[in-house]
Amino acid sequence: MNLKQYFKNFYRYKYLLIELVKKNIKLKYRRSYLGILWTMIEPLLTMMVLTVVFGTFFGNDDPQYPVYILCGRLLYSFFSSGSKAGLKAISSNASMIKKVYVPKYIYVFSAIISNFVTFLISLIVLVGVGIVLKVEPTIYLLQAIVPLVILFVFSLGCGLILSTLNVFFRDIEYIWSVATLLIMYASAIFYQPDKVINTGNGWIFDINPIFMCISNFRDAVLYGRQMNMNYCMASLAIAVVTVVVGAVLFYRKQDKFILYV
Amino acid sequence: MQKNLAICVKDLGMRFNLSQERVDNLKEFIIKFLRRDLKFNEFWALKDVSFKIKKGERLGVLGLNGSGKSTLLKVVSGVLKPSAGSIETSGVIAPLLELGAGFSPEYTGRENIYLYGAVLGFTKEFLDEKIDEIVDFSGLGEFIEVPIKNYSSGMKARLGFSIATVVEPDILILDEVLSVGDKKFRRKSENKIMSMFDRGVTVLFVSHSLEQVVRLCDRAIILDSGRLVAEGPVDKVARIYKNMTE
Ligand SMILES: Nc1ncnc2c1ncn2[C@@H]1O[C@H](COP(=O)(O)OP(=O)(O)OP(=O)(O)O)[C@@H](O)[C@H]1O
Ligand SMILES: [Mg+2]
Numbered sequence: 001m002n003l004k005q006y007f008k009n010f011y012r013y014k015y016l017l018i019e020l021v022k023k024n025i026k027l028k029y030r031r032s033y034l035g036i037l038w039t040m041i042e043p044l045l046t047m048m049v050l051t052v053v054f055g056t057f058f059g060n061d062d063p064q065y066p067v068y069i070l071c072g073r074l075l076y077s078f079f080s081s082g083s084k085a086g087l088k089a090i091s092s093n094a095s096m097i098k099k100v101y102v103p104k105y106i107y108v109f110s111a112i113i114s115n116f117v118t119f120l121i122s123l124i125v126l127v128g129v130g131i132v133l134k135v136e137p138t139i140y141l142l143q144a145i146v147p148l149v150i151l152f153v154f155s156l157g158c159g160l161i162l163s164t165l166n167v168f169f170r171d172i173e174y175i176w177s178v179a180t181l182l183i184m185y186a187s188a189i190f191y192q193p194d195k196v197i198n199t200g201n202g203w204i205f206d207i208n209p210i211f212m213c214i215s216n217f218r219d220a221v222l223y224g225r226q227m228n229m230n231y232c233m234a235s236l237a238i239a240v241v242t243v244v245v246g247a248v249l250f251y252r253k254q255d256k257f258i259l260y261v
Numbered sequence: 262m263q264k265n266l267a268i269c270v271k272d273l274g275m276r277f278n279l280s281q282e283r284v285d286n287l288k289e290f291i292i293k294f295l296r297r298d299l300k301f302n303e304f305w306a307l308k309d310v311s312f313k314i315k316k317g318e319r320l321g322v323l324g325l326n327g328s329g330k331s332t333l334l335k336v337v338s339g340v341l342k343p344s345a346g347s348i349e350t351s352g353v354i355a356p357l358l359e360l361g362a363g364f365s366p367e368y369t370g371r372e373n374i375y376l377y378g379a380v381l382g383f384t385k386e387f388l389d390e391k392i393d394e395i396v397d398f399s400g401l402g403e404f405i406e407v408p409i410k411n412y413s414s415g416m417k418a419r420l421g422f423s424i425a426t427v428v429e430p431d432i433l434i435l436d437e438v439l440s441v442g443d444k445k446f447r448r449k450s451e452n453k454i455m456s457m458f459d460r461g462v463t464v465l466f467v468s469h470s471l472e473q474v475v476r477l478c479d480r481a482i483i484l485d486s487g488r489l490v491a492e493g494p495v496d497k498v499a500r501i502y503k504n505m506t507e
Contacts, residue, residue, distance in 0.1 A: 012382065013382070015379050015383075015384055015385050016379040016380060016382075018379075019375055019376050019379040020376075020379075023365060023368065023372075023376055026372075027365070027367050027368070030367060095362050095363050095364075096363050096380055097340075098340065098359075098362070098363075099340060099356075099358055099359060099362055099363040100338075100340065100356060100363065100380050100381060101338065101339035101340050102380055168285065168290075169285065169286050169287040169290060170285050170286055171286040171287050171288065172287065175287070255342040258340065258341060259277060259278065260285070
């Protein structure tokens with residue numbers, strides 16, 4: 001199938017993509033009383049806990065520290081829940097895949113997009129907290145979109161790779177949850193990156209696109225300054241490579257999925 | 262493909278891997294890979310199957326359990342990719358396979374109509390227009406607002422049938438679907454299929470009821486362990502099949 005046909009097909013399945021995204025979001029909150037509000041309450045609560053633990057107990061007295069935490073935590077949890085949902089996208093839609101032919105990348109796409117939508121909703125919390133703590137918006141706020149797009153692409157690439165592997169090896173799920181935990185500690189969500197860099201372990205940040213996106217997002221939202229172009233380019237390159245590798249892997253193996261799911 | 266053909270199947274083969282100890286985790290895979298112990302037990306569920314169906318023709322597929330009938334229908338409808346050979350089809354296909362499956366259990370009947378309709382490639386406008394007809398035909402009444410997980414298997418099959426047959430397909434693929442639901446629904450669904458027949462739809466039909474195949478189809482084939490062993494007018498093939506099974 002050539003590329004033009006692929007895009008035509010994609011247009012044809014646009015409505016399916018919308019329905020799948022709707023389903024993922026609806027079902028996530030269906031049985032909870034507060035429903036979609038949880039996307040905002042949950043990060044707010046973790047922010048408070050982290051602020052108390054790391055701010056009060058460890059003596060970080062920056063009044064805007066909660067915003068610092070929130071930026072990191074919101075971006076990280078989009079990546080972690082998005083990639084996890086992508087990982088399961090094929091196996092959890094197995095009954096559909098066995099019955100009707102649909103381009104299978106639609107399932108991975110929809111998993112990442114639905115997590116991105118809930119992430120965008122949760123940004124309302126960031127706006128609220130930012131206003132309360134008097135963070136001054138600057139023109140650099142517009143740059144916030146760049147790390148978000150890069151993070152989206154990177155998550156999609158991870159989703160494509162992980163969903164393919166997960167069809168054949170069911171233990172990928174457990175390996176990935178350990179990996180995301182590692183990534184969390186290596187992303188300077190609740191500590192300052194200087195602390196690690198001063199110990200000579202700064203390379204951790206130089207290979208971590210999640211950290212680079214968080215850092216650039218903070219520059220745009222919290223510090224109101226030009227983002228770090230090195231981080232921008234490096235994270236973009238990693239994201240593009242991941243998505244290309246993911247697409248090739250997925251494309252090569254997709255016809256085999258049905259025999260294993 | 263010639264113009265008057267609806268389906269053209271050529272040298273079709275479908276291979277499955279049937280190893281008893283399926284390796285589905287990384288640890289085992291690596292250990293077995295290093296020991297060169299990975300077993301692949303190949304099995305051809307279809308082999309060298311070729312046939313053609315003209316437009317408006319109704320082909321019955323006969324065969325014992327496990328002879329490859331459902332596999333053939335899945336390959337023709339595009340769910341499975343064949344390991345060998347080729348298939349050409351022309352026009353809109355309505356696949357009616359395993360009717361109760363493929364729904365999202367937490368979703369209500371109505372929500373599933375939209376989701377499943379989207380999977381089948383329908384647009385939102387089309388579904389908005391047809392939703393009453395679908396609900397009506399399914400006869401589910403107020404159960405349409407209840408999550409599917411609370412449905413009986415017959416109710417699920419009825420809903421599946423109602424969604425899949427709301428289009429006017431060119432090719433209808435039926436895998437033992439006229440045996441779903443209660444007697445009343447069976448009559449209703451058979452009438453609906455019949456009215457499609459009258460409009461000249463092409464049909465690929467699997468059923469274990471020989472009487473039904475003879476009544477509904479004009480041609481038939483027999484599959485035996487994945488190979489096509491007989492092909493021709495339905496009466497003749499039905500006689501062969503009867504001799505085979507007795
Ligand atoms: N996903 C699969 N993986 C491995 N083997 C499979 C798979 N699907 C089908 N088979 C095998 O292919 C063969 C044909 O199966 P199929 O479902 O097509 O039979 P059938 O003719 O429809 O039988 P029935 O009359 O019971 O419906 C069987 O031996 C089955 O074990
Ligand atoms: Mg069957």
